[in-house]
Amino acid sequence: MSDTQDNIIQEKPLALNPSPAADQVDLIGLSRQELEAAVIRFGLPKFRAKQIWHWLYHRGVKSIDEMTTLSLRVRDKLAGYCFIGRPSVVNQQLSEDNTRKWLLAIPGGGEVETVFIPERERGALCISSQVGCALSCKFCHTGTQPLLRNLTAADIVGQLMIARDTYGEWPSSRGGRLLSNIVMMGMGEPLLNFDNVAKALKIVMDQEGISISKRRITLSTAGYVPNMKRCGEELNVNLAVSLHAVRNEIRDEIVPLNKKFPIEELLEACRSYPGSHNARRITFEYVMLKGINDSESDARELVRLMRGIPAKINLIPFNAWPGAPFECSSGATINRFSEIINNAGYSAPVRMPRGRDIMAACGQLKSASERAKQKSQEATASSSCGRSSNPYTARAFPINS
Ligand code: SF4
Structure with a gap:
């Protein structure tokens, strides 16, 4: 399966702010304090920062011209x-189940993917924190792409x-928003880019702007222990913790970060995660890999490890990608695994x-460019061994459709 087929419409980058001068400031991604300091630097009174914040994050304007409560002189x-930055949409695709994926070109270089997963009358946006990832988890497609750089707060909010x-979800105060939740589970390890992620999430949570509550935001980590406490505080x-194995020798292999922060240390950091309690449990992600981590004794060990942690476990059937070295566990194996955990009193939905x-x-x-590179390597290899490409069913369409 691939999304580099001919039916993806490549978009021209959105020219919302064509060629800002090098010394112009992107208003997106500034903290409130930084915005106030910038406004004073521009020779305007501090209260203008509050108005600008409202236009940026409550009304979602794309140009300074649209800030109509400011006089023409102030807008000029x-x-x-300064300018109002946005990543450029290279293309977007809509799944058969209405999941939407954007490929975005980031102003400082590189591409990332962002995914919206709709549910009935709400939905979660899965946001990336880095271009590529240095952690090389073996079951993860992003992990095959080297880390290019950290995203800035502007890239993340963007x-x-x-x-x-x-989705036309401006202004922010509109009721019944479809984009109700955020999961920092896209490309990259958010705790390895914590300063930018924290700055971005504080902007997103600000009640005079985008105003998404911390209860509706989930940060997922592969287990970078040094920043977990800071994240909670x-x-x-x-x-959410990407656990994926219950024995260090297996986790060392599939989540190599485990060699630095082994399971015991990771779980200790979970036990002391600020703000976790029975009503607000930590989610443990567990990808089901056939013959690797899916035995009944693995399930029982998982239950043992969860003792003393307000936890729920998400079982994720492995999602294959080209060249992936794993297969997904069978449905029966996954159900049995889930049953053992459920019987021990933990929620373990598949x-x-x-x-x-x-x-x-x-x-x-x-990133599409990385995938295209890999695809051309595979095409070279497959032409010599007679493989054919997979059928592809995704729909792709222009932006704003
Ligand atoms: S940390 Fe996340 S993005 Fe990075 S390789 Fe692991 S699973 Fe993939």
């Missing part, structure tokens, strides 16, 4: 000093702005794969 002045633009968002047909499911994200 602002336009000389993913949400693009999604809101697409500074952001107090929900925590997560329904979403957006598989457009390679948007958990663990399948990868």
Whole structure:
């Protein structure tokens, strides 16, 4: 399966702010304090920052011209000093199950994918934190792409702005928003880019702007222990931990970060995660890999490890990608695994794969340029061994459709 087929419409980058001058400031991604300091630097009174914040994050404007409560003179002045940045939409795809994936070009270089997973009358936006990833989890497609760089706060908030633009969800106060939740589970390890992620999430949570509650935000980590406490203390968002194995010798292989922060150390950090309690449990993600981590004794060991942690366990059927070295466990194995955990008193739902047909499911994200590179390598290899390409069912369409 691939999304590099001819039916993907490549978009011209959105020219919302064509060629800002090098010394112009992007207003998106500034903290409130930074915005106030910038406004004073531009020779405007501090209260203008509050108005600008409202236009940026409550109304979602894309140009300074649209800030109509500011006089023309003030808008002109602002336009000389700053601009409103957005990532450029390279293409987007809609899955058969209505999962939507954007491929975004980031102003500082590189591409990331952002995914929206709709439910009935709500939905979660899966946001990336890095271009590529240094952690090389073996079941994860992103992990095959080297880390290019950390995303800035503007790049991270920009993913949400693009999604809101697409669904017409401005102003922020509108009731019944489809984009109700955020999961930091896209490309990259958010705790290895914590300063930018924290800055972005504080902007997203600000009640005079985008205003998504910390209860509706989940940050997922592969287990970078040094920043877990900080995450709980500074952001107090929900925590998800990519556990995926219950024995260090297996986890060392499939989540190599485990060699630095082994299971015992990781779980200790979970036990002391600020703000976790029975009403706000930590989610443990567990990808089901045939013959690797899916035995009944693995399930029983998982139950033992969870003791003393307010936990729920998400079982994720492995989502394949080209060249993946694993197979998904059988349905019967997954159900038995879930049953053992449930019988011990823990919730262990089997997560329904979403957006598989457009390679948007958990663990399948990868920048298109990287995927194209890999595909051409595979094509060279397959031409000599007679493989044919897979059928492809995704729909692709222009932006704003
Ligand atoms: S699972 Fe997350 S941390 Fe691991 S390689 Fe993939 S993106 Fe990186």
